Structures are given as structure tokens and as C-alpha cells.
Amino acid sequence: MITSVLVANRGEIACRVFRTCRESGIRTVAVYSDADANALHARVADTAVRLPGAAPADTYLDAGLIVKAAVASGADAVHPGYGFLSENADFARAVLDAGLVWIGPPPEAIEAMASKTRAKELMGLAPLGEVTEADLPVLVKAAAGGGGRGMRIVRRLEDLSAALESARSEAASAFGDGEVFVEPYVENGRHVEVQILADTHGTVWALGTRDCSLQRRHQKVIEESPAPGLSEQLTHELHTLAVRAARAVEYVGAGTVEFLVAGDKAHFLEMNTRLQVEHPVTEAVFGIDLVAEQIRVAEGHALADDPPRARGHAVEARLYAEDPARDWAPQTGTLHRFAVPESVRLDTGFTDGDDIGVHYDPMLAKLVAHAPTRAEAVRKLAGALERATLHGPVTNRDLLVRSLRHEEFTTARMDTGFYDRHLTDLACCGTGDPYAPLAAALADAHGRSRFGGWRNVPSRPQTKRYEAAGEEIEVHYRHTRAGLEADGVRVVHADAALVVLEVDGVRRNFEVTRYGDEIHVNAARLTALPRFPDPTAQHAPGSLLAPMPGTVVRVAEGLAVGATVEAGQPLLWLEAMKMEHKITAPSTGTLAALHAAPGQQVTVGALLAVVQPTS
Template sequence: MISTLLVANRGEIACRVFRTCRELGISTVAVYSDADADALHVREADAAVRLPGAAPAETYLRGDLVVAAALAAGADAVHPGYGFLSENADFARAVTAAGLVWIGPPPEAIEAMASKTRAKELMGVAPLGDVTAADLPVLVKAAAGGGGRGMRIVRELADLEAALKAASAEAESAFGDGEVFVEPYVEDGRHVEVQVLADAHGTVWTLGTRDCSLQRRHQKVIEEAPAPGLPAALAEELAERSAAAAKAVGYVGAGTVEFLVADVPRALGSARPGGTPRAHFLEMNTRLQVEHPVTEEVYGVDLVALQIAVAEGAPLPPEPPEPRGHAVEARLYAEDPAADWAPQTGVLHAFGVSGVRLDTGYASGDTVPVHYDAMLAKVVAHAPTRAEAVRRLAHALERAVIHGPVTNRDLLVASLRHPGFQDAGRLGTGFYGRHLAELTRPRDGEAHAAVAAALADAVRNGGRFGGGWRNVRSGEQTKTYGEHEVRYRPTRDGGFEVTAPEGVRVVSAAPDRVRLEVGGVVRDFAVAAHGDGFVHVGPHRLAARPRFTDPREQVLPGSLLAPMPGTVVRVADGLAVGDRVAAGQPLLWLEAMKMEHKVAAPASGTLTALHAAPGRQVEVGALLAVVQTDAQEDQTV
């Protein structure tokens, strides 16, 4: 029996495994990089071991250090979580060679499925060979790893070489393996997967389907179980193919078989083109998936506990439990969807979600670092029906307290409430390509939130009566938050009169709570300021615009600033000061949180400065380059 377990991972998944270990009476060991010394998973473990030497982004990929940490801490088992070394057969062998129990499938099974090219061969699917214009569009994909890293869609043959190079570089950075391959790209298909669980005695469970079609940059954003609107015959076919894949490689433990399904009939309106559903095998993930909680909620199981039981040699019952209800999971990221999904960093001043399941690696006061994936938490709702689960999840996210970096919370709420999501027949991987602009519009009520922020600030700074009582009407004060200008004046009874926006009556105002009446409806606004330049009013994150700007802080027109902290990984071939550049032309690429982000020319013009060089570490707002636009050049003539 396992007594002490080390998790070879960080963040949310480490905390998730520790939770089950506590319930089972198993002691826990965390490992951490220097950047994670104060992380929640370190604080929650019974013991923790620092992984020395390597750069933060590479630390958790050092299998030798992890095994040494397990032995030093007296652990007798290792759980790999997901990502990092979770699908590394050599690491699995090193764990068992050290006399430790490996909480995962046999190394041979990992090896058989770890390379997507070899997995496709096993399943009878061949990647494309020489690509021609007739094959387009195609997807360039990393042979090792996943999570959207090392993927590029190619729609023009002339772009293929650059896509291969970029995907290979990103895959090498993320997984230590730059091998990529090319396969057909199915436009707007549905990403459907099957959870499998197998023991060492020949029993293989398939625990229904999951739909993970809402994705950005090939990374999942919202997942649910079971996959809605899937014909029963197709669901049965996917289960049979998944069980066969597990049996073919002698699989033991938890794993997931992924498919891209095209032409699923629509729940409303006409069928998708073709009309007959077709399932294309993508890959088998030989580990626990990020989205495993939705399966747990529907089947009433703890997949981590079952992983541990199977690793200890326990047999599974002949049949899995019966499913009940529907579950939906949203991945809460520190990122800005309206700014090309740019990852965000900084202090998470306050964080809390209530009424639903929350799997997270962060608590109030923690810092979101630049070195790792930007996911803050997985928020999961379960209910008897899909509509009820979706409604519960949207409500919980809307009321969540998230003070700190920009997040995708508003996008998640808008996505869950969008007709294209609520009608399961319109699900597809192209959802955000079709709807992103409307989903990232400013939230309703932001103007009134700005009023609350202005009044709370006035009370906090003793501004009820200006500089002192006088027998004349107080002068009007103005504060601007984003696009919202607020004008108000103190009244003689100790309150406030709001003159802009119109139609707002102040019921009460305090430093942390303001009550307003608009159109006969009274609402309370919770207000929090943490000294970082932003005010959080309910779900709104507002920045006050300064009345006066320091000329030394003004940014010259045409300046390209780093949208996030990161590392310059490459500059466009041959790019030099004095070159003519076109609007949208890629100039350089930043790597942040293991993803590459393109920085392009904002307009056509001349490159007058280039401060970026491969390997340079930059902070958010750092000057990377300057493009003197054609309009600016005309003004100087």
C-alpha cells in the first residue's frame, strides 16, 4: 500500500492530487522551482523539495531531480499529473527503477501512444506526406505533447515552411522534442473524447464522452460531459474504438482517446454539410486530462483515487457506475481575450468562487508568474440537465471575486450564455473565430460601476465636502475610468449628486460599497482598490485615467511595446532598421507561458528602431521597436 506520494507537477493538478491523498490517508510531497517557492501546492503538501539548478520553465522537466526528490523525502509513489513529464516513458521507467510506484500506464503503453505519428499508425491513420494545394487547409502539429503548443493552421502553401519552423521551435521549447507532422484540418469540427480507465487484470472502462470544442489556440476553454447532441450510435462507436486502443497497448490506468468529429447533425435547423457524422482519431493522452472533473461529476467517481487503486494492483468492478446528469467546466485563465489572448501576470489580490466545484492552484495574495501556463482554476458545475449546469456555472463565474490581472472571466460568462453554445448543435472548434468580437464587448453596467468607483474613492480620500464646509454650492468633480466620465459634487447632507452619467441617484457611499438607484432599481456595488492602479467593482476591472500626463511617460506614435513579460525568441529574418514594413507584417516573436506570441507592425511604414534581440528578457511595456508610419512621414515632408 502507498503511504507517501510525490506529485511531479505544480499548481492546480498538484493540489488536486493532494486533496485525494488526504482523503485516502496518504502523505504528500511537493516539488518546486525557485519561482514556485511560495506557491499554493507547496503550502498544501506535507513536505516539499526544491528542484535546483534549471531555469523555472525547465525545472519540472528534470526527471532525475524529481526521482532524487522522491527518494530524499521518503516517498514510495510518484503521480505525474498532466503536462511536463506525465507522458514521458523514460521518466516512468526511472521512477520504477528507483523502486517507486508509478501512478500511470506502463512505459510501453506511453511509448506506443506518446508520438502522435506512431499512434496514428497504430490506429490505421496516416499523416499527410508531401502537401499540395489540394490538401489545404492542413494542421501542423507537434508529435509529442499537446495543450495547443506546437500547432499551426496552414491555408496557403506558401506559409507551410514558416509554420513548420515555428511549430517545431515551440514544440522543442515546450516538450524537448521538435518533431512535427502534418494532417488534414477539419474546419469547425467537434472535439469529442472518451475517458478510459483500465486495471492490470484486463478490465477496461469507458466513462462516456466529453465535448471540448470551445478552444482558443487549440487549447480547450469550456468542456462538458456527456458530449451533447451526439448520436447514440456514434457515442457507442467512439467507446468501442477507445477501448480497443487501450487494449491494443496493454493500457493500465486513466487515459483519454480524442477524436475530431465532423458533420454532427444540428439540434436546431439544418444538418452540417455532409449530414453523416465522421470521427477522425486525433491521439491518445496517456495521463489524466485537465477536464477530468466533468467525468467525475457525472459518474460520481474520483479518478485520482482510482488511479492510485489500480497502481496498487486493485481490480476494477466489471462495469463502471451509471452516469447521472450533466457537468460543465470552464478554464479560468489570466489572459486578455481581446488582445489576442495575451497572458497576464501579477498579484491575485483576492480570489474566491462559491456554489460550484473549484480546482485551483492559487489563493488570495498569490502571484501569477510568467513561466507557466496562465490557468488560474477550473470551475465546474453539475446539475440534472445541461441547461441547469450551464446556468449554474455562468452565475458562479459572474459572482466570483477575482481581483488582480485581467482574466477571461467575462468571456466565459458570455460564452456560456451565447445562443451558439446553448444550442449544442452549433458547437464547433470555430466558435471563437465566429463570435469573439461580440463576446469581448464591454459588460453592461460598466458606466454605473465607474460611478461607484469614483464615489468610493471620494469617500476614501475624505472628499465629501472638498476642502471644508462653505456656504456655496460645491464645485463639480470629474473622474474618468476607461471611456466612462463621471461627474459629481458633494451635497450639504453629506451625500453626493451625480450629474454624469444621467439618471443616477446615490443612496449611500462608503469606501468599499456604494448603493445606487437607476431607473427605480437599487443595486449595491462592492468596491475594492489594492493600490495597483485598478479598481474592482463587482465583476468590473477599471483603471482611472490620470488628469495630467507626465511628458516623460508619453509613448511615441509607432512604438511597439511588449504586451506581456517574456523572452524574445526570434526576429523576422533579415529585419533591420531602415526597412519598409507592411501593416500586420510579423516583426518578432515573444515566448511567454510556453506559448509564442507574434508582434506585428501596426501600420505600413519604416522601421526606425529595433531594440529586440533573440534571448532578451522583457517586461510588459518594454519598447521593442518603432515603426514610423506613412502618415507620420507625410507630416514631416
């Protein structure tokens, strides 16, 4: 029997595994980098072991260091979570060689499926050889990849070379393996996958299907189970192929087989030899705990002959600290307040007051809703997200709510091109509630009339300026003998935390919370602007500023001051939160200054380069 589990991971998945371990009476051990010294997963574990350093390569990707931590802490088993070393066969062997229980598939199975090229060969498939115009569009993929990293869509033959170079660079950085391959890219396909669970006695379960078509940067955003609209015949085919893949490598434990579905035809993508981020939707539909089943299988227990019956529908949304309107730029800062309605399941690695740093993936949490029907589950999840309290950096919350309520999603007609078609409308929907800035101003003005805000003679209205969703907003109000007033509304109540406005006979409440210049009014996020702009904050025209803190991973080959550049030409690449971000020339002109070099750490707003526009 397993008595103590070390989770070789961090954040949300570590907390998720710890929850099951506690319910099972199993002691928990966390590992943490210096950047995660105060992280939730390190705080909630029974024991925590420091991994010196901050970079993943020095900490969560150091197999020897983690095995040493497991032995030192007295753990008798290791759960890899997902990402990092979860699909590393050498790490699995090192755990077993140390006399520990590996809560995962055999190293040989991991090895067989680790390379997407080898996995395709096992399934009787092969990547493209020399690419021609007739093959376009194609997808460049990292052979050892996952999470959307090392992937590039190529629609023009002349772009293939740059895409291969970029994908190799990102793959080598993320996985330590720069091997990439090319396969046909299926336009408007659906990403459908099958959860499998296998024991050491020859039983393999296929646990329904999941649709993960809503993706950004090839990373999933919204997932659901079962995948809607599949025929019984196609579902049966997917289950058969998934079980065949598992048996081909004598798989043990939880895994996922992924497909791209176009019409009634399924294209095998890959097999993930680990637990998936989206596993909670399968748990909700089948009423099981996959982590608990992983532990039971690792202890040698047999699965029942048949899996439990599915019931209802489940939908999951991934909440990210990122700005979809700014090319999904990751956000950092303090998460002041984070609470969601109890009607949904919350899996997270953050709590009030935690810092969101630059070193790791920007996912804050997963919210999961389960209901008897798809429509009810979607409505339940959208409502919970809308009512969630999120005080801190910009998130994709509004995008998620709008996506869940989009007609293409509610009618189950979505595919992997959903955000390519609809991002502009979904991410750039104005500043939200039009009365939120006024409520913020009135809350700020509370009590000032006693100290000179009110005048005995008519005067100009008071003015406040805010920034919301990239737009500047100016609001006006007055201090009067009767209290605070504003045109077009009746101020029923106003204090520092609550403003009640009546508009056309309808009374509305606004909860206001302020953290310095950051103000949250219900679900709206505002930034208070100074009355007079700071003249020292100005930059020359054509200045390229870092949109986020990160590391300069490379500069365009041959780029030097004085070079002529074209509008949209890539100049350099930043890596932040496990993703590469391309910095391009804002206009055609001459590179007047270059302040970035590979390996350089930069802060948000740092001057990277200056392009002098052509007259």
C-alpha cells in the same frame, strides 16, 4: 499499499492530487521551483522539495532531479499530473528503476502513443505526405505536442513553410522535440473525447464522452460531459475505438482518446496517456474519483466488470489570467482576492495574495457545475462565475459567462470555430456595468466634504477618469450640503466599501475595493487614471511595446534596422506562460529601431522596435 506520493507537477493539478491523497490517508510531497517557492501546492503538501531554478527545463522537466527528490523525501510513489513529464516514458522508467511506484501507464504504452505520428500508425492511419492545394486547409502539429502548442492552421500553400518553421520552434522549446507533421484540418468539427480507465487484470472502462469544442489557440476553454447531441451509434463507435486504442498498447491507468467529429463521422486525433485537465466533468457525471482510481490501479486492485452508471450533466470552465480582447495576452500580478460560490466545484492552485508569474500556464482555476440536465448545469456555472470575487489581473471571466449564455452554446450547436466567429462580440462588450465607474468615484470621494470638497456656492462638478476594458471613462459628481450627488441617480449611501444607487426607482448595491490604482466594483475592474497624463510616458508613433513580460525567442530572419516592412508582417516572437506571441508591424514602413534580441527578458511595456510609417 502506497503511503506517500510525490506529485511531479505544480499548481492546480498538484493541489488536486494532494486532496485525494489526504482523503485516503496518504502523505504528500511537493516539488517546487524558485518561482514557486510560495506557491499554494508547495504550502499545502506535507513535505516540499526545492528544484533550484525557475525555467521548466531546469526544474519540472528535469527527470533526474525529481526522482532524487522522491527518494530523499521518503516517497514510495510518483504521480505525474499533466503536462511537463506526465507523458515521458524515460521519466516513468526512471521512477520504476528507483524502486518507486509509478501512478500511470507502462512506459511502453506511453512510448507507443507519445508520438502522434506513431499513434496514427497504430490506429491504421497516416499523416499527409507532400501537401498540395487540394489538401488545404491543413493542420501542422507537433508529434510530441500537447496543450495546443506546436500547432498551426494553414489555409494557403505559400504559408506552409513559415508554419512548419514556427511549429518546429515552439515544439522544440516546449517538448524538447521539434518533429512536426501535417494532417487535414476539419472545418467546423467538434472536439470529442473518451475517458478510459484500465487495470492490470484486463478490464478497460470507457467513461462516457466529453465535448471540448470551445478552444482558444487550440487549448480548451469550456468542456462538458456527456458530449451533447451524439447518436447512440456514434457514441458506441467512439467507445469501441477508445477501448481498442487502450488494448493495442496494453494500457493501464487513466487516459483519454481524442477525436474530431464532423456530422456522424469520427476522426482519430491522439491518445493522451495521462489524466486530463477536464477530468472533473467525468468524475461528476459518474460519481467517481479518478485520482483515487489511479492510485488503486497502481496498487494492483481490479476494476469492477462494468463502470458506474452516468447521471446528469457536468460543465467545466477554465479561468485564465489573460485578456481575450488583446489576442489572449497572459496577465501577471497579485491575485488579491479569489472566492467562488460553494454551489460549484473549484480546482485551483491559487489563493488570496498569491502572485501570478510569467513562467507557467496562465490558468488560475477550473469551475465545475453538475446538475440533472445540461441547461441547469450551464445556468449554474454561468451564475457562479458571474458572482465570483476576482480581484487582481484581467481574466477571461466575462468571456466565459458570455460564452455559456451564447445561443450557439446553449443549443449545443458549437464547434471548434466558435471563437473564430464570435470572439469580437464576446470579448469586446464594452466596459460592463455603466454605473461601476460612478460608484468607484463616490467611494473615493467618501468623507472629503469635511475637508473642503463642499462649497457654499455652486461650482463645477468633480471629475474622475478611469480605464475599463481598454476604454477611457469620465464621471462627474458633486459635494453638496445634503451629501454626494450625481446626475440621473439618487445616492442612497456611499462609503469607501459600499455605494448604494437608486436608478429609475431601482436600488442597486456596489461593493468597492481598491488596491492602489486598481479598483474592483462588483465584477467590474477599473484602473484609476491620473488627472493629467504623464508626458514622460509617451512613445514615438510606430513604437512596438511588449504586451506582456516574457522572453524574446526569435526575430524574423534577416530583419535589420532600415528594412522595409509590411503592415501585419511578423517581426519577432515573445514566449510567456508557455505560449508564443507574435509581434507584428503596425503599419507599412521602415524599421527605424530594433531593441530586442533572442533570449532577451523584457517587461510589460518595454520598447521592442519602432516602425517609421510610410508617408
